[in-house]
Amino acid sequence: MKRRTFLSAGAALAVAAVLPRSPRAQPAAGNALVSAKIGDRALPVIGLGTARRYADPAGEAELAALKATIARFLELGGQVIDTAPSYGRAEEVIGQLVQELGVRDRLFLATKVGVNSREEGLAEIDQSFARLRTKRIDLIAVHNLRDIDNQLAILRDLKAAGRIGAVGATTSSDRQYPAFEAMMRRQALDVIQVDYAMDNRGAAERILPLAQERGFAVMINLPFGRGRLFEATKDRPLPDWAREINATSWAQVFLKYIVSHPSRPIAVPGMAQARYVDDNLAAARPPLPDAALRRRMEQYVDAL
Ligand SMILES: NC(=O)c1ccc[n+]([C@@H]2O[C@H](COP(=O)([O-])OP(=O)(O)OC[C@H]3O[C@@H](n4cnc5c(N)ncnc54)[C@H](OP(=O)(O)O)[C@@H]3O)[C@@H](O)[C@H]2O)c1
Numbered sequence: 105m106k107r108r109t110f111l112s113a114g115a116a117l118a119v120a121a122v123l124p125r126s127p128r129a130q131p132a133a134g135n136a137l138v139s140a141k142i143g144d145r146a147l148p149v150i151g152l153g154t155a156r157r158y159a160d161p162a163g164e165a166e167l168a169a170l171k172a173t174i175a176r177f178l179e180l181g182g183q184v185i186d187t188a189p190s191y192g193r194a195e196e197v198i199g200q201l202v203q204e205l206g207v208r209d210r211l212f213l214a215t216k217v218g219v220n221s222r223e224e225g226l227a228e229i230d231q232s233f234a235r236l237r238t239k240r241i242d243l244i245a246v247h248n249l250r251d252i253d254n255q256l257a258i259l260r261d262l263k264a265a266g267r268i269g270a271v272g273a274t275t276s277s278d279r280q281y282p283a284f285e286a287m288m289r290r291q292a293l294d295v296i297q298v299d300y301a302m303d304n305r306g307a308a309e310r311i312l313p314l315a316q317e318r319g320f321a322v323m324i325n326l327p328f329g330r331g332r333l334f335e336a337t338k339d340r341p342l343p344d345w346a347r348e349i350n351a352t353s354w355a356q357v358f359l360k361y362i363v364s365h366p367s368r369p370i371a372v373p374g375m376a377q378a379r380y381v382d383d384n385l386a387a388a389r390p391p392l393p394d395a396a397l398r399r400r401m402e403q404y405v406d407a408l
Contacts, residue, residue, distance in 0.1 A: 137388040151184030157376030159192025176378040186372040188216040199237035218247030245272030270294035297323040322369040359387035
């Protein structure tokens with residue numbers, strides 16, 4: 105193993121746990137995906153985000169492309185799908201495609217609740233179960249702190265009743281970080297989800313270390329800054345150091361930076377094309393950058 109790369113013994117064990125189940129997709133041992141735990145589930149560190157591109161598929165061709173994306177995601181060992189009631193028809197689209205593919209038990213379905221009262225929360229969550237066509241949702245997180253105390257109380261009851269697997273909270277705006285940190289100190293959560301990217305590292309200042317201290321699993325939204333990082337690096341060849349982590353695309357560089365954070369996050373890049381799945385899932389394969397290489401990566405992006 106190169107000096108600038110790492111794969112801890114714990115991660116090596118976790119790798120074994122997330123080999124794809126389809127015999128067709130069985131990778132060589134060295135190709136297994138690095139995983140992180142939510143509760144007692146070991147999950148590959150790259151998931152699939154559904155904001156915008158799953159919101160309103162126009163016609164059969166677009167729906168078929170999304171279905172092919174999810175099928176490829178599963179084939180490569182992907183498990184975590186992140187959605188929300190506020191992403192247009194995304195929950196409904198995921199529910200339909202997962203049912204058609206017959207793969208509910210192979211996925212970790214994460215959604216959110218984002219309303220203003222207990223009554224509205226109960227109604228929105230009921231709707232999520234119906235739209236996702238499932239009896240159990242693996243994670244529901246309170247969206248952007250909205251009505252957080254009431255909604256967490258509902259989610260804890262649902263977890264106790266076995267209807268959801270984990271309880272979380274999300275943000276994607278640094279204006280909310282102070283309130284988010286305060287919430288993290290007073291609430292017990294299974295998961296937090298926050299924005300973090302190579303050029304947007306505010307979450308690493310206090311939120312990610314606090315998640316480690318509190319024992320919360322971490323999910324990362326906006327890992328590409330909605331395409332901002334691609335725009336910043338377009339026309340640039342990959343730096344030499346990308347070879348040290350076997351990154352063959354900018355997407356893999358951006359994602360390997362995220363998932364190598366010591367809080368061992370699961371990133372949920374938005375993916376609505378099968379070719380993005382091939383590209384992005386490769387970022388879940390070792391080697392990952394160590395602390396020294398992560399600093400060089402930051403310096404590179406800061407100088408753009
Ligand atoms: N507060 C919250 O809870 C919150 C807020 C925001 C997002 N989220 C979650 O985080 C997820 C990710 O955010 P996002 O989808 O808005 O932004 P993102 O992941 O930063 O960027 C996604 C975009 O990057 C492009 N892309 C993806 N893979 C690529 C690849 N391999 N090569 C080149 N381009 C690639 C695609 O653009 P094109 O489609 O244009 O090609 C895609 O739409 C969301 O889907 C959602 O699940 C949560």
